[in-house]
Amino acid sequence: MTILEESGVEALTLRRVARDTGVSQAAPYSHFRDKNDLITAVCLEGTKLFGEYMSREAAGREGPDYLAGLAVGHIRFALDHRALFRLMSTTDISEAVENVADAPRVLTEGYLMLANGLAVSPLLHFGSEQQQLDIPLAWGQVYGITNLLVEGRITPQAHGFDDLESFVVALVNRFLQNSPANTP
Amino acid sequence: MTILEESGVEALTLRRVARDTGVSQAAPYSHFRDKNDLITAVCLEGTKLFGEYMSREAAGREGPDYLAGLAVGHIRFALDHRALFRLMSTTDISEAVENVADAPRVLTEGYLMLANGLAVSPLLHFGSEQQQLDIPLAWGQVYGITNLLVEGRITPQAHGFDDLESFVVALVNRFLQNSPANTP
DNA sequence: TCGTAAATCTTAACGTTGTCAAGTTATACT
DNA sequence: AGTATAACTTGACAACGTTAAGATTTACGA
Numbered sequence: 001m002t003i004l005e006e007s008g009v010e011a012l013t014l015r016r017v018a019r020d021t022g023v024s025q026a027a028p029y030s031h032f033r034d035k036n037d038l039i040t041a042v043c044l045e046g047t048k049l050f051g052e053y054m055s056r057e058a059a060g061r062e063g064p065d066y067l068a069g070l071a072v073g074h075i076r077f078a079l080d081h082r083a084l085f086r087l088m089s090t091t092d093i094s095e096a097v098e099n100v101a102d103a104p105r106v107l108t109e110g111y112l113m114l115a116n117g118l119a120v121s122p123l124l125h126f127g128s129e130q131q132q133l134d135i136p137l138a139w140g141q142v143y144g145i146t147n148l149l150v151e152g153r154i155t156p157q158a159h160g161f162d163d164l165e166s167f168v169v170a171l172v173n174r175f176l177q178n179s180p181a182n183t184p
Numbered sequence: 185m186t187i188l189e190e191s192g193v194e195a196l197t198l199r200r201v202a203r204d205t206g207v208s209q210a211a212p213y214s215h216f217r218d219k220n221d222l223i224t225a226v227c228l229e230g231t232k233l234f235g236e237y238m239s240r241e242a243a244g245r246e247g248p249d250y251l252a253g254l255a256v257g258h259i260r261f262a263l264d265h266r267a268l269f270r271l272m273s274t275t276d277i278s279e280a281v282e283n284v285a286d287a288p289r290v291l292t293e294g295y296l297m298l299a300n301g302l303a304v305s306p307l308l309h310f311g312s313e314q315q316q317l318d319i320p321l322a323w324g325q326v327y328g329i330t331n332l333l334v335e336g337r338i339t340p341q342a343h344g345f346d347d348l349e350s351f352v353v354a355l356v357n358r359f360l361q362n363s364p365a366n367t368p
Numbered sequence: 369t370c371g372t373a374a375a376t377c378t379t380a381a382c383g384t385t386g387t388c389a390a391g392t393t394a395t396a397c398t
Numbered sequence: 399a400g401t402a403t404a405a406c407t408t409g410a411c412a413a414c415g416t417t418a419a420g421a422t423t424t425a426c427g428a
Binding site for chain 1: 404405406407408409
């Protein structure tokens, strides 16, 4: 995970890991089935860190603020660990999670934490049959903004904001402002 | 681009391209500076196709429907060409675009077409100073939903829809329903 | 028409990677 | 004490990106 952030994805190689550990080229094969297994393990680590980011930002907040905190944590994690986030976005760890002891904990952290946060947010206290659409909608909103920021396709500066924090907060407020719970 | 869709990204190799063309291993270096140059070229091709998808779906529509068409085209392209979409999402083609003759055309197609579509959509006819936030918000919404669908993290079935089309239409309608232009 | 310059291709080689096979050491348990 | 299991080593293979040196084709002006 250190390699990933210092040298990028293309440097995350089995031989490099072995070299950095001061061990021989084929040694990692005693710990990982193949390279994909290494990547999966890194992604599982990332999932925990991801959950920590979101928990930290959302802690102590309530209602819409809780949701905003999750979004800020989501985006901050992605920007602090771009390569890891990209890797996690395109890696299927579902079959690996089934073989992990603390699978439920891993699952409730990370992405599903956002879904859980949505489930208890005032965004859904509206009673419409369309309300279940708000879960993928809000999830996709955060996920999409995160991706656009990570890939540099949008920037706070291009929209008249000095720092990331204020930009994200403005976006979240604008998003929540549009939600049916706040426009009855 | 055919290789990409039939065998995935890891199969998109200079040597494979040479082999499939019936030419020798180093021949591609007469046409591409390096592998990254190959990828960039493929992404440029993809950008045109991307624009065609969105144009096709949005053609003949107006107002909110135009925006919905763009979204459907966006998502349909990504699902029809997953590997290509993923590659395009994580490739910076900005410096390549500057050296291409029809740069403006390429730019207005693809991602920026969505932004342009937003600029003329009723979503922004509200006069608020926050309106400029709606561009990244709507862009991120479509982009995020697309990613979640491509990576299989959400499915139409999981939300009670039979096919993709109806699911996307419902999402877009729900999204537009929440926009300030429609909740004055 | 001929010759030259550019574009395109070929072969050969280098270093790096993922992966496997065989054998070695160390650790732990009966 | 002996053995099984885990962790490691060396060595090798094919495939990849990339470069160098040279051959071939093509186009085009003298």
